[in-house]
Amino acid sequence: MPPLPVPAARPIELALMTIAPKSSFVLSRKHLLGIDGLSRAEIAGLLDLAEEFVELNRQIEKKRTSLRGRTQINLFFEVSTRTQMSFELAGKRLGADVMNMSASSSSMRKGETLIDTAMTLNAMHPDIIIVRHHASGAVELLARKVDCSVVNAGDGAHEHPTQALLDALTIRRNKGRLEGLTVAICGDILHSRVARSNIILLNCVGARVRVVAPSTLLPVGIQRFGVDVARDMREGLDGADIVMMLRLQRERMNGSYVPSTSEYFQYYGLDEKKLSYAKPDALVMHPGPMNRGVEIDSIVADGAQSVIREQVEMGVAVRMAVLEALARNLPNA
Amino acid sequence: MLSDRRPILLANARIVDPSRNVDILGDVLMADGIVRECKRGIGAAGVPEGTDVIDCRGKLIAPGLIDMRAFVGEPGAASRETLASASQAAAAGGVTTIVCQPDTSPAIDDPATVDFVLRRARDTAIVHVHPMAAITKGLEGREMTEIGLLKAAGAVAFSDGAKSVTNAQVMRRALTYARDFDALIVHHTEDPDLIGDGVMNEGEFAARLGLLGIPTAAETVMLERDIRLVGLTGGRYHAASLTCSDSLEVLRRAKDAGLAVTASVSVNHITLNENDIGPYRTFLKVAPPLRGEDDRKAIVAALASGLIDVVMSDHNPQDVETKRLPFAEAEAGAIGLETMLIAGLRLVHSGELDVMTLLRALSTRPAELLGLPGGTLRPGAPADVIVVDLDVPWVIDPNELKSKCKNTPFDEARMQGRVVRTIVAGRTVYEIV
Numbered sequence: 001m002p003p004l005p006v007p008a009a010r011p012i013e014l015a016l017m018t019i020a021p022k023s024s025f026v027l028s029r030k031h032l033l034g035i036d037g038l039s040r041a042e043i044a045g046l047l048d049l050a051e052e053f054v055e056l057n058r059q060i061e062k063k064r065t066s067l068r069g070r071t072q073i074n075l076f077f078e079v080s081t082r083t084q085m086s087f088e089l090a091g092k093r094l095g096a097d098v099m100n101m102s103a104s105s106s107s108m109r110k111g112e113t114l115i116d117t118a119m120t121l122n123a124m125h126p127d128i129i130i131v132r133h134h135a136s137g138a139v140e141l142l143a144r145k146v147d148c149s150v151v152n153a154g155d156g157a158h159e160h161p162t163q164a165l166l167d168a169l170t171i172r173r174n175k176g177r178l179e180g181l182t183v184a185i186c187g188d189i190l191h192s193r194v195a196r197s198n199i200i201l202l203n204c205v206g207a208r209v210r211v212v213a214p215s216t217l218l219p220v221g222i223q224r225f226g227v228d229v230a231r232d233m234r235e236g237l238d239g240a241d242i243v244m245m246l247r248l249q250r251e252r253m254n255g256s257y258v259p260s261t262s263e264y265f266q267y268y269g270l271d272e273k274k275l276s277y278a279k280p281d282a283l284v285m286h287p288g289p290m291n292r293g294v295e296i297d298s299i300v301a302d303g304a305q306s307v308i309r310e311q312v313e314m315g316v317a318v319r320m321a322v323l324e325a326l327a328r329n330l331p332n333a
Numbered sequence: 334m335l336s337d338r339r340p341i342l343l344a345n346a347r348i349v350d351p352s353r354n355v356d357i358l359g360d361v362l363m364a365d366g367i368v369r370e371c372k373r374g375i376g377a378a379g380v381p382e383g384t385d386v387i388d389c390r391g392k393l394i395a396p397g398l399i400d401m402r403a404f405v406g407e408p409g410a411a412s413r414e415t416l417a418s419a420s421q422a423a424a425a426g427g428v429t430t431i432v433c434q435p436d437t438s439p440a441i442d443d444p445a446t447v448d449f450v451l452r453r454a455r456d457t458a459i460v461h462v463h464p465m466a467a468i469t470k471g472l473e474g475r476e477m478t479e480i481g482l483l484k485a486a487g488a489v490a491f492s493d494g495a496k497s498v499t500n501a502q503v504m505r506r507a508l509t510y511a512r513d514f515d516a517l518i519v520h521h522t523e524d525p526d527l528i529g530d531g532v533m534n535e536g537e538f539a540a541r542l543g544l545l546g547i548p549t550a551a552e553t554v555m556l557e558r559d560i561r562l563v564g565l566t567g568g569r570y571h572a573a574s575l576t577c578s579d580s581l582e583v584l585r586r587a588k589d590a591g592l593a594v595t596a597s598v599s600v601n602h603i604t605l606n607e608n609d610i611g612p613y614r615t616f617l618k619v620a621p622p623l624r625g626e627d628d629r630k631a632i633v634a635a636l637a638s639g640l641i642d643v644v645m646s647d648h649n650p651q652d653v654e655t656k657r658l659p660f661a662e663a664e665a666g667a668i669g670l671e672t673m674l675i676a677g678l679r680l681v682h683s684g685e686l687d688v689m690t691l692l693r694a695l696s697t698r699p700a701e702l703l704g705l706p707g708g709t710l711r712p713g714a715p716a717d718v719i720v721v722d723l724d725v726p727w728v729i730d731p732n733e734l735k736s737k738c739k740n741t742p743f744d745e746a747r748m749q750g751r752v753v754r755t756i757v758a759g760r761t762v763y764e765i766v
């Protein structure tokens with residue numbers, strides 16, 4: 001009987017070795033409530049750290065221990081699938097104990113106020129609370145009442161900082177830079193926290209932002225945000241490096257803001273023809289969930305220029321980076 | 334309480350009486366609840382025996398203030414404010430007459446409720462209280478109230494409080510009918526459809542906060558409509574709370590045309606702007622919303638020129654449960670009885686307004702519009718008088734405020750000037766020793 005072959009190399013072990021973090025970036029603030037107020041260096045620091053987690057997340061062994069012993073609570077007053085799962089996965093991969101609390105199951109339905117919920121959770125000594133709420137400013141209000149770090153996972157039409165960071169990471173990985181790119185943000189700017197966070201971030205890093213929307217879905221004063229306002233998709237997408245579509249909420253579709261979904265798709269939905277106005281190598285992005293046939297055509301959403309699925313992957317990495325960078329600043333870290 | 338009835342001489346004061354354009358150094362003698370004399374050099378020698386002589390040492394004396402718009406929780410919301418607590422706050426703020434609003438529960442829309450408020454005030458309040466009655470039954474904007482009977486019962490004007498009468502036909506009839514009784518219609522000019530889901534002034538700042546905006550047109554559209562109706566009917570009309578320069582143009586045109594149109598601004602809108610909301614401070618959420626600095630300046634200029642007639646507090650007590658919420662979900666309203674004059678003095682100290690003009694808008698003009706006897710220091714007028722130290726610096730401590738609710742936009746604000754004595758009907762109801 002021939003001797004059993006001795007494996008010369010065990011590639012699985014290589015995979016098991018987690019990469020030691022090269023970036024020692026620390027977010028020297030207690031909370032991440034918005035992109036507003038972050039410096040260019042802080043944004044770059046978070047993106048660099050996230051790059052490392054992209055690599056980690058592609059290994060078999062994805063576990064790190066930097067948040068071991070920490071408790072992370074995901075407090076979602078508004079339903080969310082991808083953001084909540086993304087934060088949950090991010091926390092778990094960093095070794096935190098993650099607890100989910102969503103509006104449908106919580107005492108919020110029994111009339112408890114936001115502040116009371118915050119105080120209750122605070123008494124359980126969490127280290128980080130991730131909050132999504134339907135009202136602008138609610139996360140900031142909650143952050144003032146608790147002792148731990150708070151991360152804004154979307155508050156009303158105000159901010160959604162981790163979405164803007166994951167969008168920036170996706171763009172940077174595909175284009176190699178952010179500075180000097182022309183980004184067209186299209187759709188319901190008025191009600192969109194994604195648009196606000198992206199506008200602030202992209203302006204901060206030196207990209208040029210255009211917004212394209214029917215005027216009913218543009219906030220008054222948008223010109224003062226340092227963006228160009230385009231009246232139609234041809235003008236808005238002309239020469240764009242990035243085409244970022246926004247979701248149109250169902251309640252806006254029927255007469256109150258736009259006359260119908262079919263008219264909206266005709267003038268503002270992204271199809272191959274409208275995409276052809278942008279640069280040939282333009283990226284197509286969408287924060288999800290998509291309304292296929294309303295703001296985006298399936299052919300484009302699933303096409304070669306689409307990086308929509310990559311955005312989801314970047315989401316986990318960026319949230320790990322945010323948790324890690326905040327945790328490095330926690331007491332006793 | 335015998336001492337209460339003793340005559341009072343306020344000596345060595347700076348007397349400012351806007352009703353006569355008087356700004357002199359002198360003395361004021363009060364007895365039997367009325368002003369006896371108001372002139373230079375009465376002196377301690379010229380007063381009846383037993384008079385309390387108070388040396389004012391150059392402090393300012395003015396007619397007691399008449400607050401044309403204050404929400405008091407009686408009946409129906411006594412946990413927020415009672416007539417008693419509101420009157421305590423008023424006295425501390427130099428307000429000797431509160432005109433309370435009809436948006437209570439039930440609404441002040443029948444003579445019995447007017448009577449109830451007047452009797453409660455007589456028994457519990459330390460300042461004068463006069464109710465406004467509703468324009469429409471239940472504030473529903475449909476059926477006119479008994480304007481004649483309500484006026485006879487003691488309603489000093491007619492208003493649907495913080496609600497607008499959206500039906501133009503109802504408004505037209507109310508203005509027409511009220512004219513027969515020489516009743517004043519006071520109207521909150523905000524189109525609810527244009528307000529929509531808005532929670533603050535429309536513009537860049539709202540867009541940055543991710544809050545839906547209220548355009549100034551919500552106010553101007555309603556005011557324009559009202560002015561047309563006043564032209565049609567010849568009624569007496571008062572815009573309850575104007576906030577923007579566009580409205581001032583409309584008001585100017587109406588006054589130039591000789592219509593019986595007057596207007597108020599709230600002290601909040603002349604001293605604060607939308608930027609004061611800062612990080613979603615709900616105590617700065619008021620209705621109509623705080624506007625931009627350009628509008629604030631325009632309103633102050635209109636007040637200085639006399640285009641705007643009245644400054645009121647828009648006192649609206651809200652408790653923790655209705656304010657400690659995300660901005661969009663919080664109730665609108667700020668307390669103001671106690672801070673109205675002091676906040677207004679900021680404009681005097683900054684040179685935007687002279688003290689005579691401010692005091693006229695806070696006392697003489699409301700008295701004239703409502704047909705009340707106060708707002709003047711003329712001999713024979715009610716002895717409703719305040720003494721103000723214009724210069725003393727202090728910081729507002731919400732816990733020291735008399736109102737049952739503490740929702741002041743001037744939370745811990747630095748102030749210059751303070752009411753040191755408030756006299757109602759010849760009796761001192763508030764003093765800082």
